[in-house]
Amino acid sequence: MDLATIIGIFGGFALVLGAIAMGEGSSFFINIPSVMIVFGGTFGASLIHFSLKDVVTVIKVTVKVFTAAKISYDNTIERLVKLAEKARREGVLSIEREMEGISDSFMRSSIQYTIDGTQPETIRAIMDIELANLKDRHRLGQSIFIAMGAYAPAFGMIGTLIGLIQMLQTLEDPTKIGVGMATALVTTFYGVVSANLFFLPIAGKLYNRSREETLQKELVVEGILAIQSGDSPRIVREKLLTYLSPTHRRRV
Amino acid sequence: MDLATIIGIFGGFALVLGAIAMGEGSSFFINIPSVMIVFGGTFGASLIHFSLKDVVTVIKVTVKVFTAAKISYDNTIERLVKLAEKARREGVLSIEREMEGISDSFMRSSIQYTIDGTQPETIRAIMDIELANLKDRHRLGQSIFIAMGAYAPAFGMIGTLIGLIQMLQTLEDPTKIGVGMATALVTTFYGVVSANLFFLPIAGKLYNRSREETLQKELVVEGILAIQSGDSPRIVREKLLTYLSPTHRRRV
Amino acid sequence: MDLATIIGIFGGFALVLGAIAMGEGSSFFINIPSVMIVFGGTFGASLIHFSLKDVVTVIKVTVKVFTAAKISYDNTIERLVKLAEKARREGVLSIEREMEGISDSFMRSSIQYTIDGTQPETIRAIMDIELANLKDRHRLGQSIFIAMGAYAPAFGMIGTLIGLIQMLQTLEDPTKIGVGMATALVTTFYGVVSANLFFLPIAGKLYNRSREETLQKELVVEGILAIQSGDSPRIVREKLLTYLSPTHRRRV
Amino acid sequence: MDLATIIGIFGGFALVLGAIAMGEGSSFFINIPSVMIVFGGTFGASLIHFSLKDVVTVIKVTVKVFTAAKISYDNTIERLVKLAEKARREGVLSIEREMEGISDSFMRSSIQYTIDGTQPETIRAIMDIELANLKDRHRLGQSIFIAMGAYAPAFGMIGTLIGLIQMLQTLEDPTKIGVGMATALVTTFYGVVSANLFFLPIAGKLYNRSREETLQKELVVEGILAIQSGDSPRIVREKLLTYLSPTHRRRV
């Protein structure tokens, strides 16, 4: 479970709601038509921009952001070094028996190719295609949230324009100007808050997750190819550590 | 038919119109000079930016967005695996007889090259040029909608500036200020709504369509080359599945 | 002559001027100091940004945008196929006699290299340098218009700021506020209109022209190299058609 | 210690605070809810966008910006030339004894690979991976500050919207309008100042630091490989000087 995301969202909303509660007229900030324009409009624009399936996927992805386990480069390296030790002692084919304990399907298929005796350049080519397509799919998820983060403030502005135009027609009664403008601005408020406390940061999180997952998969490819070429466990570890920061290396 | 696009556009406009109808003075939102400035100006700027032919093409493209059949990677893979089976059993040349049933002209020409005995690298080179030029043409369509999505709010602002300047000259009668400003803002409203509920999301849809079509064509090239090189149907399927997401693979 | 550009500019300005004429106080929109700030400022900033020679070139380029003949891929392909036929029948050297009828200097020099017996890879290398430098020069023209399209609204804002500051000092007489603000806003109006109906769309047109010219020149290089390598006219045509859209191909 | 950064931040804030102190009502600029919304919101959004660990790292990075020693290309070149002299006189293996005096771990590991007799292309490949991963980690640090520099003004705007909406509801008492709007604008002020005097310039500094560190490491790789290939100290120096500006070269 990703605590930072949860703290960030809850903390951010608590702050904004706290600031609202500290002033007068909090009930003003609840406005159904504003909700409908901002979130309905953003959802509608996203349905046109992407496909129904992609937008539905977003819900799954959002859940995953909150629940996914942290990626551990150390565990990946440990496991690969152990496979290298086994391969050294008992031959490359012996690592087949280790496959049962491995849940990572990317690592499993890399090992399978090695056992099948596939050429190193072929393994790397296949894995590169798979990585490129993985990044592509990740990018789709990010681009949905980025698009939503751009549409939400735009629909906020649309709602505010509607409110302003309606209010300005009845300018005869000056006492109503304030309330009219306040209502109009609530829609902009919804658009800016949802973009900056949800859509854009989640897009950023997906980008960073993708970066971590890709790096972890590159470690796997590099490690398996080193094992296949008969590198000693020490060299496998050293090769993989060049991918990590010096601070990280010292810790391992 | 692309339901998501239709739901998105109709739903989005229904929401915006609903919000207008809920307030007073809905008739205010219909303003012929505003329509002329925003859509006439956007169309004029697009005619300068692109050519008459390109802008006319856009109408065809828009129709296609609403009517085009969904691209199915599964069907493409199934068809290629069947061709691989036939090629295995009866020789590569036998797949010529299958060509009649294939409507996809890209797949047909790939097969034709294979039957003609063209070298694999030559086939890939030709197909790469064709793919690059296809992406280029797609990009032109997207760029027209992106340009329109930028010009529309700009002409909305131009209309609002005209309205404001005209209104400000007659400031002596303060009761008319509200109506004047409301009228001026309607043009901005048109520009922002058309950009965010039509031009920009359609540009996005075209981008995503292009991505899907390109991926499907890459599957075809990869599959035909695998068949030519004598890969077994199982390997053809496996090679192609690396292009899809793991969830997708399990389904196939 | 490029009708679309002329229709776009005249139509766009007619719409904007029509909207002005429909309201009161049209004479207000003619303001010499505003013209000086927006166009003088934009010209001054462009002189700093680029060089005097480059900015003067822009005038030539603008004239060319309105008068240049449309690029025809079909004519280019037809001509190359005819050269291929002649080369087939009478030998590659025979195409020298065709050079007189060719006005395109790029095609002439490609043919000259072929007749001189230059190696294919050398021809491609020279032509690639020439294409890269052509694109670079085109990009300079585009970047001048893009810069002007960014400076014009900025100087519009500068003029409006000057007007607002001058007006705000004399706020004692409230009847003058409206006229002062209207005058101030006219400068912003000039900046936004000139950017969106002239500078930015012309930059776009130059980009699209460059794309077309580059594609046509790529057809020439591809075609001449195919002729040199002895390809049959049918294969030359087929190779070149992969660069065009399927709809286009059927027409040829 | 990086004096420029300290002068920049303190000088910048002194100027802004001075301008505030010169006017009336300085106490107005201290507003706890505004601080909470801008910095709490920015921190919350960053926690979602990145991970807790990454955001904590930022504090370390910020400290490093103020305290890190300046990178000296001259020292690096001097040291490499001295190693080249030693290698010339006493053989490549002799430079092992110099390693103790070298604190730069990147240079140490390059030397180690050379002594181990690793192939030049292997050394370059390993070092390129390490450099690519170093740049990647640097980019993460920069991207956190850039994100904060975008979130801070957005939360400033959110705070101002909250203040405006609350103020507009109580418009009946016109004497309070000014104070309400002033309070609302303070939040925007916080967002814009923190972005432009802290987050964005620090992101820039990190980018420039990264550029310098990368160039210095490229000098090390180039120099060690030149030493390994037996280049004379004069040639090592000349090769390395091509990386520096002519003015710099004359100084060395």
Added chain:
Amino acid sequence: MDLATIIGIFGGFALVLGAIAMGEGSSFFINIPSVMIVFGGTFGASLIHFSLKDVVTVIKVTVKVFTAAKISYDNTIERLVKLAEKARREGVLSIEREMEGISDSFMRSSIQYTIDGTQPETIRAIMDIELANLKDRHRLGQSIFIAMGAYAPAFGMIGTLIGLIQMLQTLEDPTKIGVGMATALVTTFYGVVSANLFFLPIAGKLYNRSREETLQKELVVEGILAIQSGDSPRIVREKLLTYLSPTHRRRV
């Protein structure tokens, strides 16, 4: 001396100052606190973003922009063709005697490498590194002006916010509103003018200078390598002319 830059800056400022002088209250536009916030703040942020040395370099660079001699491709080509003639007549080594008359240090070192008998690919590799590092240093200069062009309007906005907040607190006396707002807006005016008449156009000029200088240096590398490979003066000239526009070629 670069006349265009001087005409651009002086002409631009003359226009803006003229527009100010034509209205009332010109003295209003001179405001010391505004100058301090905009230029002090921009300078402070730049000191953090870059280093003291880099920001000082900017002053030198600015002077160079106004005084540097125009780069002449024709002179460069003429000189290289003459070297080619000499090399044809008297052997490559004879061009050593020409070196004294050459002030361009880049051309001198290219010739030196040729005389030393360095391999062509080595010369190109060294020259490519030097060109890449030159572009990098140029980019730093540009990025400082681009950053200043972004900070200046931001600090203009900060100053205006400070002024507005101070003014709004004393709203009781409505006659002072105008003067307060006018003063506040002067800071924005400073930020926008300095960005659009100085920082951004100078950044553009540096970019264009860099492009010209790089192209000239590419001509030198290409020419020297052609001379080394024994090309005739006619071929050297032809090779170099492919880098220039057709109009330019006809002139040479």
